Amino acid sequence: MLKKITRLGQLLGLLTSSIAFSQAGNIGINTPNPGSTIDINGSVAANYTAINTTSYNLNSADFHVSYNGTANAVFNLPAAISGLGNFKGRMYTIKNNTNFTITVNPAVPETINGNTSILVPANQSAQLINTGITGANSTWEIVSMSSSTNNYTASNGLTMSGTDIKLGGSLSQPTDIATAGNNLSINGTGKVLIGTNTVPTGAANSKIVIDNGTTNGALQIKDGTQQLGYVLTSDANGLATWSSTVTTAFANNWTSYTGTLVNPFTGASGGDNFTTGISVNIPAKGWYFFRSGITITSTCNDYWFYIAGIGEVWKAYCGTASPDPINFVPRDQTRVLYFAAPGIYPVVAHKTNFVVPAGFNGGNPSFYLDFVKFQN
Structure with a gap:
C-alpha cells in the first residue's frame, strides 16, 4: 500500500512541475506588497554568453552576448514567429569587446x-527588443547603442550639447572632405x-573673406593656365582663367x-576678302598693337x-x-x-576698282606684319 501511495506522489509531482499557474494581481519576490506584475526586491540574473567565433545565431537561451573574437563577426537574429511561440518583447544585449565590428542581421525579409x-562598432554595445511583428517590417527595434565606457567626446569640428553631438566646433587635426562626386x-x-x-569693413556683401594679415600669398588658384606674371580674368559667365598681363610694345616680344x-x-575687278595666304595666331583675348x-x-x-570682324592692319588711299x-x-x-x-585669324585684302598694281611688295625691306599684346 505504501508503495502505491509513493508512486502516486511521484506522478503528482511530475504533473505539477509542468503546469503553468495564472492569477490576477502582482507577484512579489522579497516584497509583501508588489507594485508591478513582478516586483523583485533583490538581484536579477540572466544568461551571459561569451562568443569567439565570427558567426553566431542568437537563440531563446541568449540574453547578453559578448564578442571577444579576432576578426569582424556576423550575428544572426532568430526569425519571428506568428501565433503560438511568438516571442514579442524578447531582448538581446550584444556587446563588442574587440577592435572589430559586428554585423547584426535579422531573418530575411525582417528589419x-x-x-x-x-553594425555594432568596436567597443560598443547594442540592445534590441522584438516587436512581435512578422514579415518585411521592423521586427526588431534598437533600445540603445552605447560605448563600453559611456565616455563621449566631441572634437575636430564637433560640439556636444547633452547627448547631441553636432557640427560647429574647431578643427583640431588634418581633415579631408572627400565629396566622392557629391556637391558640398x-x-x-x-x-x-x-x-x-x-x-x-567693406565685406557686407562678400561670401568669402580671406584675411592673411600682412603675409603675402593668401590665395593660390591652379588650373593649368597659370604662368608667371599672369592675372585672373573672367569671361561673360564669370568663369575665371589666368591670362597674360599688360605688355609693352618696347619689350621686344613681337x-x-x-x-x-x-x-x-591680280584680278581686274575690285572687291573684298581677297586671299593673302597669311594669318595671325592670337594666343589670348585682349588688346594688340x-x-x-x-x-x-x-x-x-x-x-x-x-x-x-576685327579691323584693318594696313591701308592706303589714292x-x-x-x-x-x-x-x-x-x-x-x-x-x-x-x-x-x-585663335587663328586670316588676313584678307581689298581694292576699290579695276586697277592691278604695276608693282607689289617691291620695297626694301619687303612686307612685314607683326604684333604684340599690351592689355587684357
Missing part, C-alpha cells in the same frame, strides 16, 4: 528599425571667413604673321589688308591721280586691335 542590418553646398546669408572670425604672302590684287609695311606701285586706287605708277605712302603703318577670343 531592424527598417534596416536590413546594423554652403548657402544662406552667412559667409565663409578664412583667417578671421570677424567680417571686415610675333610675326604665319604663312606665305601672295599678291591678292600691330605694325605693318608693304610697297605697292600703282596708279590711283585704294588698297588695304584687314582681319574680318591721294592724287597720276598717269604714271607711284609708290603708295605711307608705307609703314600701326594699328590697335581688340580680339575677344584667342
Whole structure:
C-alpha cells in the first residue's frame, strides 16, 4: 500500500512541475506588497554568453552576448514567429569587446528599425527588443547603442550639447572632405571667413573673406593656365582663367604673321576678302598693337589688308591721280586691335576698282606684319 501511495506522489509531482499557474494581481519576490506584475526586491540574473567565433545565431537561451573574437563577426537574429511561440518583447544585449565590428542581421525579409542590418562598432554595445511583428517590417527595434565606457567626446569640428553631438566646433587635426562626386553646398546669408572670425569693413556683401594679415600669398588658384606674371580674368559667365598681363610694345616680344604672302590684287575687278595666304595666331583675348609695311606701285586706287570682324592692319588711299605708277605712302603703318577670343585669324585684302598694281611688295625691306599684346 505504501508503495502505491509513493508512486502516486511521484506522478503528482511530475504533473505539477509542468503546469503553468495564472492569477490576477502582482507577484512579489522579497516584497509583501508588489507594485508591478513582478516586483523583485533583490538581484536579477540572466544568461551571459561569451562568443569567439565570427558567426553566431542568437537563440531563446541568449540574453547578453559578448564578442571577444579576432576578426569582424556576423550575428544572426532568430526569425519571428506568428501565433503560438511568438516571442514579442524578447531582448538581446550584444556587446563588442574587440577592435572589430559586428554585423547584426535579422531573418530575411525582417528589419531592424527598417534596416536590413546594423553594425555594432568596436567597443560598443547594442540592445534590441522584438516587436512581435512578422514579415518585411521592423521586427526588431534598437533600445540603445552605447560605448563600453559611456565616455563621449566631441572634437575636430564637433560640439556636444547633452547627448547631441553636432557640427560647429574647431578643427583640431588634418581633415579631408572627400565629396566622392557629391556637391558640398554652403548657402544662406552667412559667409565663409578664412583667417578671421570677424567680417571686415567693406565685406557686407562678400561670401568669402580671406584675411592673411600682412603675409603675402593668401590665395593660390591652379588650373593649368597659370604662368608667371599672369592675372585672373573672367569671361561673360564669370568663369575665371589666368591670362597674360599688360605688355609693352618696347619689350621686344613681337610675333610675326604665319604663312606665305601672295599678291591678292591680280584680278581686274575690285572687291573684298581677297586671299593673302597669311594669318595671325592670337594666343589670348585682349588688346594688340600691330605694325605693318608693304610697297605697292600703282596708279590711283585704294588698297588695304584687314582681319574680318576685327579691323584693318594696313591701308592706303589714292591721294592724287597720276598717269604714271607711284609708290603708295605711307608705307609703314600701326594699328590697335581688340580680339575677344584667342585663335587663328586670316588676313584678307581689298581694292576699290579695276586697277592691278604695276608693282607689289617691291620695297626694301619687303612686307612685314607683326604684333604684340599690351592689355587684357
